[in-house]
Amino acid sequence: MQGIILFLLLASTYLMIIAKRVPALIRGFRYQSFFLFLATFIAAFKENQVELYVVSVMIILVKVILIPYFLDLTVKKINVDENLGLFVNSQLSLALAPVFTYYSWVLSVNLGFGQGTLQSAAVAVAFSVISIGAFLMVSRMKAFTQVVGILIMENGIFLFASSVSGGMPFFAEIAIFFDVFISAVIMGIFVFRINKLFTHIDVNKLSRLKG
Amino acid sequence: MVMFIILGIPLLLAAGAFFIKRERLFGMINCFGYFLVLCASIFIFKEAVSTGNIKALANFIYLDILSAVFILVISVVAFAAALYSIAYISKDIKENIISRRKAGFYYLLFNLFCFSMFCVPAVNNLGMLWVAIEMTTLISAFLVGFYNSKESVEAAWKYIIICSVGIAFALLGTILFSYAFSISGLSKSLNWSDMMPVAHVLDKNILKIAFIFVLVGYGTKAGLAPMHTWLPDAHSQAIAPISALLSGVLLKTAVYAILRFGIILIKSGEMAYFTHLMILFGVISLAISSGFILIQKDLKRLLAYSSIEHIGIIAIGFGLGSPLAIGGAILHIFNHAVTKSLMFFGAGNIVSAYKKHNMNSIRGVIKALPFTGILMLLGMFALTGFPPFSIFISEIMIITAAFAKGSYIIAFLMLFFLSVIFGAFIFYFGKMFFGNLPKGMEKSGEPLSGKFAFLFLFILICGLGAVMVFKYKDLLWIAQRLLQG
Numbered sequence: 170m171q172g173i174i175l176f177l178l179l180a181s182t183y184l185m186i187i188a189k190r191v192p193a194l195i196r197g198f199r200y201q202s203f204f205l206f207l208a209t210f211i212a213a214f215k216e217n218q219v220e221l222y223v224v225s226v227m228i229i230l231v232k233v234i235l236i237p238y239f240l241d242l243t244v245k246k247i248n249v250d251e252n253l254g255l256f257v258n259s260q261l262s263l264a265l266a267p268v269f270t271y272y273s274w275v276l277s278v279n280l281g282f283g284q285g286t287l288q289s290a291a292v293a294v295a296f297s298v299i300s301i302g303a304f305l306m307v308s309r310m311k312a313f314t315q316v317v318g319i320l321i322m323e324n325g326i327f328l329f330a331s332s333v334s335g336g337m338p339f340f341a342e343i344a345i346f347f348d349v350f351i352s353a354v355i356m357g358i359f360v361f362r363i364n365k366l367f368t369h370i371d372v373n374k375l376s377r378l379k380g
Numbered sequence: 381m382v383m384f385i386i387l388g389i390p391l392l393l394a395a396g397a398f399f400i401k402r403e404r405l406f407g408m409i410n411c412f413g414y415f416l417v418l419c420a421s422i423f424i425f426k427e428a429v430s431t432g433n434i435k436a437l438a439n440f441i442y443l444d445i446l447s448a449v450f451i452l453v454i455s456v457v458a459f460a461a462a463l464y465s466i467a468y469i470s471k472d473i474k475e476n477i478i479s480r481r482k483a484g485f486y487y488l489l490f491n492l493f494c495f496s497m498f499c500v501p502a503v504n505n506l507g508m509l510w511v512a513i514e515m516t517t518l519i520s521a522f523l524v525g526f527y528n529s530k531e532s533v534e535a536a537w538k539y540i541i542i543c544s545v546g547i548a549f550a551l552l553g554t555i556l557f558s559y560a561f562s563i564s565g566l567s568k569s570l571n572w573s574d575m576m577p578v579a580h581v582l583d584k585n586i587l588k589i590a591f592i593f594v595l596v597g598y599g600t601k602a603g604l605a606p607m608h609t610w611l612p613d614a615h616s617q618a619i620a621p622i623s624a625l626l627s628g629v630l631l632k633t634a635v636y637a638i639l640r641f642g643i644i645l646i647k648s649g650e651m652a653y654f655t656h657l658m659i660l661f662g663v664i665s666l667a668i669s670s671g672f673i674l675i676q677k678d679l680k681r682l683l684a685y686s687s688i689e690h691i692g693i694i695a696i697g698f699g700l701g702s703p704l705a706i707g708g709a710i711l712h713i714f715n716h717a718v719t720k721s722l723m724f725f726g727a728g729n730i731v732s733a734y735k736k737h738n739m740n741s742i743r744g745v746i747k748a749l750p751f752t753g754i755l756m757l758l759g760m761f762a763l764t765g766f767p768p769f770s771i772f773i774s775e776i777m778i779i780t781a782a783f784a785k786g787s788y789i790i791a792f793l794m795l796f797f798l799s800v801i802f803g804a805f806i807f808y809f810g811k812m813f814f815g816n817l818p819k820g821m822e823k824s825g826e827p828l829s830g831k832f833a834f835l836f837l838f839i840l841i842c843g844l845g846a847v848m849v850f851k852y853k854d855l856l857w858i859a860q861r862l863l864q865g
Contacts, residue, residue: 280589299552306545315541322548330555334562337555338570341507345551348511348518352544355518359525359537366530375534378613380672380681 171211171287175294178204178328179270182298185305185321186266187259190251191313195240198317201298202232205324209331220339227346236320236353243357244313247364254310254371262308266301273297282333291332298325312363312370316356323349381436382427383443385420386451386498389413394491403473403483407466410487411829414459414494421455424448429858435504435573442504442573446862449710450501450636453717456840457628458494460718460833461621464725465490467827468621471732477527486526486619493519493625500633506554506570509637510547513601516630517543523622524614535613542610543601550597550637556590557641572640579647587645588653594641595657602634604661604695605668608688612672615684616737620728623680624721627687632713635694642698651701658699659790665692666797673804678737679727682808683720686763689801690716696794697778700785707852707859708777715770715844719763722837725830726756730812733824739808744817751826753813755834760809762841764802770844 181204185197206228213221244251255262273296274289282292302321305314330337337345364370393413400406428434428448435442443451469486472478478486496519499512517540525536558570560582569575575582600607611631615623645654669689676682690712697709729752734742746753762769775798782791848855 280586299548303545306541312537319541319544319548322545326548326551326555329552330558334555334559334568337507337558338505338568341505341511341570344508344511348514352514352518352540355521356540356544359521359533359540362525362528362533363537366528366533372537375537377531377534378538378617380612380676380678 174204174208175290179294182301183266186262186301189253189259191244191253194317195237198320199233199237201324202228205328206233224342231346231350235350239354239357243360247361249364249370253314257308269300270297273300288332292329295325295329295332310371310373312360312372320353382420382424383436383441383502386417389417390491390495394488397484397487397491404470406487407469411462411466414462418455418459421451425452439504439571441502445858447501450632453632453714454497454629457625457717457721460721460837461625463829464833465621466829468728489519489523493523497629497633501636504571504573506572510551510554513633513637514547520626524618526619532617535617539610539614546597546600546607549593553590553593553597556586560586575644579644582648584648584650587648588650591641591645595638598634598637599661603631603688603691605665605688611688612681612684616678616680620724624724627724628717628721631687631691655699655701658695662692662695662699663793670797670800673801677739679739680737683723683727687720693778700781702781702785703856703859705778705781706862707855708774708781710859711855712774715774718837718840719759719771722759722834723763725833726752739812742812743815745813747817748821748823749826751831755838757813760805764805765798768845769841773845773848
């Protein structure tokens with residue numbers, strides 16, 4: 170069961186790689202967060218821990234509902250061209266993604282996580298989600314992708330934390346959720362401001378400061 | 381508990397910024413509040429030196445000498461910035477650059493920013509440390525983009541994105557540290573005070589990988605080259621008092637985070653690894669910053685690159701690891717904070733008088749702004765490590781330690797880059813400060829509260845240079861205690 174969820178998590182990440190438009194990217198993020206919720210919820214059910222239940226509720230509240238809703242709202246408000254502006258086209262990106270996943274697997278095995286059990290698969294998925302998030306940030310033009318890319322990386326880190334050390338201490342976990350939410354909102358505000366001042370949100374055209 | 385005063389006053393002032401609409405009055409209250417914080421932090425420093433460590437709130441707050449040093453540095457710069465803000469903000473309102481409402485917003489963000497920086501050295505939990513550092517980024521992004529011009533919003537965007545990605549790697553490193561802790565069969569915890577005593581039993585290979593992530597992550601925030609690219613933009617576009625806070629203390633809070641993890645690594649017996657990494661990044665920072673300083677045209681960017689240089693020196697100091705070098709690095713953190721704040725305040729005055737950043741079109745500062753000009757010229761000599769001032773003492777301590785350790789190449793590289801930077805500074809400041817005034821410029825008055833801020837910092841710059849000659853044994857004792865936790 171957990172294996173299937175890990176697979177779905179990775180598949181939803183690949184879905185974001187081939188997305189060409191902003192709404193598709195946000196939808197992909199919503200799916201990914203939902204599978205993250207399922208993974209945490211099953212872990213909570215198995216270990217019967219109240220704290221993990223709370224964390225999974227937090228995921229559904231913050232990452233599945235609030236952040237995507239807020240991002241959708243910003244997209245509607247700024248009303249610009251919804252294309253992501255790909256530096257690397259989606260076919261090539263899709264071809265690169267398995268390479269990231271393979272090296273994540275190699276890294277996970279070499280670091281000695283779980284010795285071939287489900288844990289090492291989980292760590293490999295986590296690393297590939299992190300690296301794909303970073304790849305998306307650098308290979309897309311629109312400022313939105315940077316915001317979503319950071320959120321994807323954060324999801325990967327969360328998966329990594331819950332698969333290697335059973336998550337962070339509860340209090341720190343909640344604080345990090347709060348922090349992620351605030352950072353998404355603040356980045357959204359800055360996307361809004363960039364659009365107002367520059368009348369576009371292409372980060373490759375932000376080149377006033379040099380040297 | 382004195383620590384609650386330090387954390388509480390900025391929060392109270394942040395709330396007060398909502399209600400008190402007269403910015404001049406509020407500026408004075410703000411300044412008084414930070415004076416109290418400064419007194420409290422001196423008290424905490426004394427207590428930490430005499431008792432070793434202080435815990436509170438069920439181990440949530442943990443202070444030792446290392447955190448006390450950083451709290452002291454933050455409160456000194458915050459007090460000076462609060463003092464300088466009074467005149468700076470009133471002037472901006474008078475010239476219709478910002479509105480009254482925006483001034484209230486400024487004080488709200490200023491206080492929240494200081495609060496989040498005070499949280500960094502106070503918390504015990506390494507996860508909360510991460511949250512506090514991310515909070516400093518999020519709040520100060522608004523202060524960088526405060527004037528809402530194209531340049532400042534671009535700088536704020538770069539700042540928030542690059543630092544958030546960097547810090548995501550630091551979170552990964554933090555998780556690896558907690559993994560190393562949990563596989564050694566100990567109970568789940570991220571408290572530094574729990575991890576430190578058992579550092580020697582943790583898995584060294586995992587700690588090494590984790591430290592790389594932490595160094596790259598928090599190093600981005602600290603402005604270590606080559607992860608420094610956000611720094612010159614953010615520092616040059618922020619408002620002058622905030623530039624001082626960013627460069628003087630925000631970078632240091634990230635250095636503090638690196639040190640917290642570094643101490644665990646050193647305790648586990650990997651001193652050489654820590655030394656190599658810190659010195660590598662330190663030397664790269666010195667090299668890159670000296671290159672950019674040579675070709676710089678913008679006054680505030682020049683100062684920002686100089687911050688990268690000094691962070692490099694601090695990294696080398698901690699990397700060398702002998703008590704002399706660590707004492708030098710601690711002293712350098714303080715000296716750089718006060719000197720660079722003075723320089724950024726001066727740059728703020730110059731920019732608001734001349735209305736431009738470009739050093740080629742700024743001439744005759746000594747004639748236009750005599751007080752700022754003279755103090756900034758002295759500050760320039762202090763910043764580049766000229767003898768009577770305090771930065772000279774800390775730099776010579778680090779270089780002596782490098783020679784004593786036999787690392788001649790590092791000492792040579794440091795001296796070489798420092799002399800290049802010294803030459804570049806003399807060249808640019810000589811051109812800017814002397815010569816005739818540009819047409820249409822007249823000698824302008826300077827506000828009193830700004831002058832007080834300059835004098836306060838200048839006394840610290842000169843004073844420490846003199847005092848340290850007699851007190852260096854105490855400093856070495858503190859440095860020795862630091863790495864023991």
